[in-house]
Amino acid sequence: MPYQFFAAPLSLYSGKVRGYLRWKNVPFHEVLSRREVYEKDILPRLGYGMVPVLITPNGETVQDTTDIIDYLEAHEPGPSVYPDGPVQKLAALILELFGDEWLLIAAMHYRWAYNEDFAYQEFGNTAFPDLPAEERYKLGKKAAEKFKGSLPFLGITPKTAPAIEKTYEEFLHAFDTHLAAHPFLFGTRPSIGDYGLLGPLYAHNYRDPASGEIMERVAPRVADWARRAHAPQHVLTGEFTGGDEVPETLIPILTMFAREHLPIMQDSLADLQKWVGDNPGVNELPRLTGFHKYKIGGVEEDRAIFPYPLWMLQRVLDHYTGLTGADRDAADALLTRIGAEDLKTMTVEPRLKRENFKLVLA
Ligand SMILES: N[C@@H](CCC(=O)N[C@@H](CS)C(=O)NCC(=O)O)C(=O)O
Structure with a gap:
């Protein structure tokens, strides 16, 4: 059995994984996430509706594009999409x-x-x-x-x-x-x-x-x-x-991350901490924890705060804090160069993890 990939052509996150599956040369069969597939295959496995979903040859279900890519990196041969550098x-x-x-x-x-x-x-x-x-x-x-x-x-x-x-x-x-x-x-x-x-x-x-x-x-x-x-x-x-x-030539793009996206992540972290304080004993995070004012291109607007991206930020920070010596110095130089000094001291605290397709406190 090859991998089964429940996905759709119009789906943003399906495209992310499909491109990866094809490059990595993983044998897979794509199943259109039509209504019946949602009801019979996706909802019962996840407990909610989301694509893409990967079913492995031994029947395991993997959701979240990052988890899918990491699963395949660990189980499939061939070069990695994670640079060694x-x-x-x-x-x-x-x-x-x-x-x-x-x-x-x-x-x-x-x-x-x-x-x-x-x-x-x-x-x-x-x-x-x-x-x-x-x-x-x-x-x-x-x-x-x-x-x-x-x-x-x-x-x-x-x-x-x-x-x-x-x-x-x-x-x-x-x-x-x-x-x-x-x-x-x-x-x-x-x-x-x-x-x-x-x-x-x-x-x-x-x-x-x-x-x-x-x-x-x-x-x-x-x-x-x-x-x-x-x-x-x-x-x-x-x-x-x-x-x-x-x-x-990547510096302008990374600088844009620091200028536009990082402040949203900082507000999200503060809001996560507040939410945890307001909800003692609750382990599972809601889809959104609150609202804030964000800025895009200098224009301010209200926006919801989602805790999920902090789980992705935690991956970035785990990698960064694991670096030592010359590697750490080089990473620090990059963060300074792009205006993301704040990442050097940021920690996702409390930590987050994904369990049974849910985002929970670690
Ligand atoms: N972080 C998730 C996002 C997946 C996602 O948002 N998928 C969209 C389709 S592109 C979806 O199914 N959304 C349903 C929903 O948000 O309720 C991932 O990387 O897999």
């Missing part, structure tokens, strides 16, 4: 978090600002592929309500829309410039950071037609990277650049 690995982990959780804002904005009808049809095509097109559209519109309804929780409002577009285009220009010199983030081999970026940049911002046009126009090399990072199954190739080098 400690500073490259630090940058790659930061960029996975940045792609998964910060570029999500642009991904959701562009889908719903410019591709609404396409998205409704795609939701219907996924959930009810056997119904006539009109029915699929109608039911798709209903199924999409929850996703479209999440925009204000992510701080996506008419007030922030211009700033979201400005910062996204800034990101696109920076990544396009990087890709003029390197096929992937750290050379000719894709890293965990590439797959973090691939989520928002493939299924939403490349594949949604109006967003894809913007990407092709503003940053054609990013569109080309999205195709390559999501290319059909192929022979494993590529190496990370030598000498633990973080290419100079």
